[in-house]
Amino acid sequence: MSALRKPMHLLDETARPEWIDYNGHLYDGYYGVVFARAIDAFIERIGLTAAVREATRHTVYTLETHTRFLREVRLGAPLAVACQVLEADGKRVRVFLTMRDTGRDILAATSEQLLMSIDQGGEMPKAAPWLPESGAVVAALAAKHAHLPAPEGAGRSIAIRR
Amino acid sequence: MSALRKPMHLLDETARPEWIDYNGHLYDGYYGVVFARAIDAFIERIGLTAAVREATRHTVYTLETHTRFLREVRLGAPLAVACQVLEADGKRVRVFLTMRDTGRDILAATSEQLLMSIDQGGEMPKAAPWLPESGAVVAALAAKHAHLPAPEGAGRSIAIRR
Numbered sequence: 001m002s003a004l005r006k007p008m009h010l011l012d013e014t015a016r017p018e019w020i021d022y023n024g025h026l027y028d029g030y031y032g033v034v035f036a037r038a039i040d041a042f043i044e045r046i047g048l049t050a051a052v053r054e055a056t057r058h059t060v061y062t063l064e065t066h067t068r069f070l071r072e073v074r075l076g077a078p079l080a081v082a083c084q085v086l087e088a089d090g091k092r093v094r095v096f097l098t099m100r101d102t103g104r105d106i107l108a109a110t111s112e113q114l115l116m117s118i119d120q121g122g123e124m125p126k127a128a129p130w131l132p133e134s135g136a137v138v139a140a141l142a143a144k145h146a147h148l149p150a151p152e153g154a155g156r157s158i159a160i161r162r
Numbered sequence: 163m164s165a166l167r168k169p170m171h172l173l174d175e176t177a178r179p180e181w182i183d184y185n186g187h188l189y190d191g192y193y194g195v196v197f198a199r200a201i202d203a204f205i206e207r208i209g210l211t212a213a214v215r216e217a218t219r220h221t222v223y224t225l226e227t228h229t230r231f232l233r234e235v236r237l238g239a240p241l242a243v244a245c246q247v248l249e250a251d252g253k254r255v256r257v258f259l260t261m262r263d264t265g266r267d268i269l270a271a272t273s274e275q276l277l278m279s280i281d282q283g284g285e286m287p288k289a290a291p292w293l294p295e296s297g298a299v300v301a302a303l304a305a306k307h308a309h310l311p312a313p314e315g316a317g318r319s320i321a322i323r324r
Contacts (some may be wrong), residue, residue: 022212023282028201028224032194039190050184062190064320066228072287092322114320120185125234157319158226158276160254 007082007098007148008141010045011038015077026073026108035067035097035111038081042095042115046130046137057121058131063092067111068153077101079108084151088142090129091117096151112154169244169260169310170303172207173200177239188235188270197229197259197273200243204257204277208292208299219283220293225254229273230315239263241270248316250304252291253279258313274316 013034021027043060053059073079080102086094092114099109119128130138175196183189205222215221235241242264248256254276261271281290292300 022215023221023223027195027198028227029192029195029198032227032229033189033191036189036191053184059185061185062231064228064230065190065194066226066320067194068226069224087322089322089324094320094322112320114322155319155321157317158228158256158274159317160249160251160256160276162251 007084007145008045009080010041010083010097011079011081013037013079013081015073015075015079017075020075023072024074026077028069031067031069031073031099031109031111032065034079034081034099035065035109035113036062038083038097039095039113039115042083046134046141048131048134052131056131057119058128058134059118059120060115061118061125062113063116064114065111066113066156066158067109069109071101071106071108073101073108077108078103084148085138085141085145086112086150086154088138090135091127093138093142096154098151110151110153169246169258169307170207171242172203172245172259173241173243175199175241175243177235177237177241179237182237185234186236188239190231193229193231193235193261193271193273194227196241196243196261197227197271197275198224200245200259201257201275201277204245208296208303210293210296214293218293219281220290220296221280221282221287222277223280223287224275225278226276227273228275228318228320229271231271233263233268233270235263235270239270240265246310246313247300247303247307248274248312250300252297253289255300255304258316260313272313272315
């Protein structure tokens with residue numbers, strides 16, 4: 001598999017003291033903050049930098065997330081978030097994020113997320129087609145990542161499985 | 163419907179300044195923190211107070227969450243989280259949380275979550291049956307909430323629906 005066909009690295013982070021809970025590990029709420037920061041990086045990567053967002057009033061909202069907490073993460077652990085695009089259309093993209101603890105080389109969590117292109121220029125924010133530049137990047141990523149294997153756990157709902 | 167058969171109120175919170183993002187609303191990562199605090203309240207409600215957790219080494223881990231971001235939440239908005247138990251067994255419980263902005267009387271987000279009873283007393287934390295008192299409360303809640311209508315959106319996976 002070529003380097004181009006690996007999931008895209010988005011974020012390096014560290015498990016911060018203020019994110020540790022009474023169980024002595026990363027509080028589950030803060031996994032979501034780390035994943036959301038990775039999405040911020042994704043948004044920049046598709047060309048929606050702060051300057052572009054300001055000039056065009058276009059941004060991205062997260063509609064849904066499905067996060068699986070696979071391993072505990074301890075204070076100070078180095079974390080890396082990567083992204084595989086699962087599908088996309090003219091205004092939406094569904095991604096699969098992995099959070100690895102690179103110190104212990106383990107998969108700590110995954111988060112499947114549905115994102116929507118939003119135009120904030122009107123009275124109310126509303127769904128809108130991707131800006132052409134962003135749409136081109138999203139489509140290129142979707143085409144490239146279509147060659148990757150489907151991630152384990154993607155597309156699943158939550159249930160007590162017996 | 164009797165008051166006993168309504169979803170259980172768990173948490174009152176306020177959208178704090180440090181949780182507001184560049185879009186001018188509650189950053190999606192922090193919805194997860196609010197929901198996680200509601201789960202802390204749930205854990206206390208089923209008898210796993212800090213003192214009991216300390217004495218028994220039993221706690222609860224969140225295995226999975228599926229969160230839907232339905233409406234923007236603005237700085238200072240009063241938030242209320244309620245909980246409906248969807249199903250339970252001897253060591254797990256699946257709940258459906260709603261976050262309402264009570265100032266505007268809107269449903270801001272929902273989060274379906276799968277929780278697992280954990281024994282931290284050994285070398286490694288491991289799944290373990292509920293402590294008897296907690297198991298009794300979980301079973302009673304599941305029986306009571308079985309009379310409620312299934313929440314819209316529960317049991318769903320994430321997809322781009324065309």
